[in-house]
Amino acid sequence: MADLALAPAPGAAAESARQLRHARMLSVGARCALPVAILLGIGFLAPLVAIFGYAFATPRSFDVFTSFTLTNFATLFDPSNTVWLSFLWSCGLALLTVAILAVIAYPIAYGLNMVFGRWSALISVFFVFPLFVSENVRLYGWVLFFIKNGVLDGTLKWLGLSGGPEVLYTPGVTLFGMVYTYLPFMLFPMTLGLALVPRDLVDAARDLGAGRLFIWREIELPLAMPGILIGMLLTFVLAIGATAEAKILGGQSIIVISHDIEIAFTYSQNWPLGSALAVLVTFFIGALTLFALSKLDLDRMLGRR
């Protein structure tokens, strides 16, 4: 398809003249896309370019594009700098979030497709509903739930028990918050992935003697894989940039990478350093995503190729 569109059309001179005229004038499609293109250029591309420029500016200065230095990157890669610890925390938490969510979301996705029947739509709404409330508000809700003399602790004490566990402001509760926040982002691609598995194939496999586990391994999982992988990728990318969970629920018991960037921009007033860190993280996630997408051959997984 792409080759066809790019190849010069063989034919008369009139045809190529028409093409030339078209090339000089913007096509209808391009003109229609212009407003969005301008908006994206200003709103999306410009900040990226600015960040990229700042990353090579003199440390602690605000004059972008006037100086060029690699000092910021050198600072970040200096062994005495503990930013790598934040980066490891972010990566580790993101990986754990993805792993836990994969295990939690699969049965729910399976249920939404095969078990819940006409209740599926309502149950889906319950999972979407929290997204209507600001993430920070929801996280503060959990703080009230877990805090000393809060919902959990207070209720248990009222019942005459010794009170709830002291989990607030730990890395563990940070992970809990991330799993909670990103559940819909894993659940819905996964549900779509499982919906792609035709019932007939499961019936046929069963008819050919296969047991449940065999069918799951040989038929359901491979056919649902595109949805599962997209869910994992989406959750990972979101989770690696997460900051609110570590700040609000984790009480800064650990510093994640986005928090480091934020500190550089606000508290330390070192925009070039923050920019350099942002650029590094962006490139890391970008490279990872491209790598994953190149491995993720949707057409082949769906048997179209």
Add this chain to the structure above:
Amino acid sequence: MLQTLPADALSTELPKPILQLVGIRKTFGAFTAVENIDLDVREGEFLTIVGPSGSGKTTLLRMLAGMDTPSEGNITLHGKLINDVPPNKRPTCLVFQSLALFPHKSVGENIAFPLKVKGVDAAARKARALELMRIVRLPESYFDKNVMKCSGGERQRVALARALAYDPEVLFFDEPLSAIDYKLKKTLEKELKDLHRETGKTFIYITHSLEEAMVMSDRIGVMRAGRLVQVGTPEEIYGAPVDRFVCEFVGEVNTLKVKRAADGSWQGVDVPGTFTLAPPRSGAVLDEAFVVVRPEFMRILGPGESADNRLGGVVYNEYSLGSRIQYQVRVGAKVMLVELSRGRALPASLDRQVTLGWDAADAFTLES
């Protein structure tokens, strides 16, 4: 008219039943999909269940394959009750209407799937898959081909080979040829019947096309509204239909409603006239009956020719059926069909006054 042998003359030589259905009934809520079905499937036979859509034939098949359980009644295989045996524990295999091939697996992997389930090692799996590919006439080079890249006919063969790899005692087919173009369908029908001979397995085939059923089957069961109306050889279904439904299902027919008059003669209801009828096969004494005449048994009477029954009409149109010609003859408001061989074609047929005739022995007298 085709002769039918009395059932008990054959029964001594019939193979023993492999699959027995007794009083099978299936309801979905208030809807009864299958009602009171008794059927003995003989070992090694090619049995086709035929009926219009919604007649319950797929539901019946799903119960036989184990994907549904009957609401009432018993299914036995070799005399053992299998009502609640799940499909993966039954020595039966279903070829789906959609074929249900695994799109992420190659032709070879699809065919070898049941062997993989059984834990057969890779080398033996490949050997058996290649053997089955030869049987269903798939080239060996297709082993690694993506199954979704195969044509419709090739996919049929893959599905068939996969079912055979399971080595079932009974093979079920749920209209697998319905989405295939006519010419290929004709080829595959014959191949399937050849395969039936080659493997000697019991085939139960479901279709809404009686033509398909006629070509392939040893016996045909006709279903209507959840009930098995008639079971018999293709000759019996064609030559001795039990009611108008079966008659009409087999092909185009001329139907006349008749009533017994006070003097005992049969009078036409839609067309005037007195008719001579053969006694109904059931032997019942009727006051009302339907006379059914196939177009090929209807004649156009020349001067001096006689027949038990006569009707005057006008030729409205003619249709060429290849070696035969069909005429639409209007008798009053009633449309009758007559089929003649090409050699006996009427010259300048349109608007011609003709006399239709048929003998009582060539028509069916049916109660309903």
